[in-house]
Amino acid sequence: MDYQTIIENIYNKVLPFVNEGKQADYIPALAKVNPNQVGVCLKTLDGKEYAIGQAEEKFSIQSISKVFSLAMAFALEKDILWQRMGKEPSGTSFNSLVQLELEKGIPRNPFINAGAIVVADVLLSHLQNPENEFIEFVRLISNSQNVNYNHLVAQSERGQSYLNAAITNLLKYHNNIKNDIEQVLQFYLLMCSVEMSCSELSQAFLCFADHTKEFNYKNVHLTASQVKRINAIMQTCGFYDESGEFSYLVGLPGKSGVGGGISAIYPQRYAVTVFSPRLNDKGNSVVGMKFLELLTTETKESIF
Numbered sequence: 001m002d003y004q005t006i007i008e009n010i011y012n013k014v015l016p017f018v019n020e021g022k023q024a025d026y027i028p029a030l031a032k033v034n035p036n037q038v039g040v041c042l043k044t045l046d047g048k049e050y051a052i053g054q055a056e057e058k059f060s061i062q063s064i065s066k067v068f069s070l071a072m073a074f075a076l077e078k079d080i081l082w083q084r085m086g087k088e089p090s091g092t093s094f095n096s097l098v099q100l101e102l103e104k105g106i107p108r109n110p111f112i113n114a115g116a117i118v119v120a121d122v123l124l125s126h127l128q129n130p131e132n133e134f135i136e137f138v139r140l141i142s143n144s145q146n147v148n149y150n151h152l153v154a155q156s157e158r159g160q161s162y163l164n165a166a167i168t169n170l171l172k173y174h175n176n177i178k179n180d181i182e183q184v185l186q187f188y189l190l191m192c193s194v195e196m197s198c199s200e201l202s203q204a205f206l207c208f209a210d211h212t213k214e215f216n217y218k219n220v221h222l223t224a225s226q227v228k229r230i231n232a233i234m235q236t237c238g239f240y241d242e243s244g245e246f247s248y249l250v251g252l253p254g255k256s257g258v259g260g261g262i263s264a265i266y267p268q269r270y271a272v273t274v275f276s277p278r279l280n281d282k283g284n285s286v287v288g289m290k291f292l293e294l295l296t297t298e299t300k301e302s303i304f
């Protein structure tokens with residue numbers, strides 16, 4: 001497959017959509033990002049890399065971090081984790097409170113904010129130095145020492161985190177948070193603030209792309225079956241209440257973030273990341289969705 005020619009052609013086709021949608025501005029630091037960027041990087045399991053546009057530009061990975069924190073928590077707690085959250089699509093926005101109240105503080109899945117906040121709590125309970133261990137894990141799987149938190153982004157989000165604070169309080173009320181709520185919220189926001197490029201993200205997602213192999217990265221061990229399950233949750237829950245639409249249009253497991261990134265996996269073949277900051281009203285990158293739809297349509301490579 002001539003991926004370089006394919007991604008160049010698709011890049012030209014999606015550029016006209018770069019002005020559609022709106023970048024996230026509820027996190028003040030993200031409102032300052034140049035919204036007219038498009039970056040793409042596709043990496044194959046056999047070591048090839050194809051890129052175009054701002055593929056090396058760092059951006060805020062936001063909710064894409066939820067895949068990495070889940071991998072760590074799942075490795076630590078195994079199926080016990082599912083006593084504290086579900087693995088069903090939520091059908092609601094990523095920061096919805098209503099469902100969490102109705103379901104008595106058990107988040108639908110680890111990829112909505114409530115679930116990822118519980119995951120942050122799990123990591124705080126197990127790890128001696130959670131901040132360090134999380135970033136070291138992400139550096140290891142992305143094969144880049146140059147991956148860091150952006151404390152300014154985390155602080156800027158904390159200043160406006162009324163909804164996430166309400167979610168954390170509701171979880172605590174239902175006894176689904178064990179640690180100090182402020183500490184949990186700060187750690188959750190810090191994980192969201194990690195900055196990576198399309199190239200680094202694709203490298204990290206390649207580690208999940210082969211669900212026939214064990215995942216062994218220093219102290220994070222997942223069985224092949226657990227890797228398969230993480231992919232399944234990406235497929236069903238990776239795009240909030242647009243997960244069905246992403247599955248329909250693209251047909252790959254993946255995860256988006258309000259920084260404008262989307263990473264997706266074609267199992268046993270490649271990982272691809274698209275970055276473009278303007279989002280649709282569900283919080284997913286407009287150009288990212290369009291690009292990946294064309295990629296799987298033109299290559300006829302999807303899981304379906």
Ligand code: GLN
Binds near residue numbers: 064094095258
């Ligand atoms: N930090 C963001 C939030 O909690 C992450 C949301 C996202 O990327 N969907 O609102």
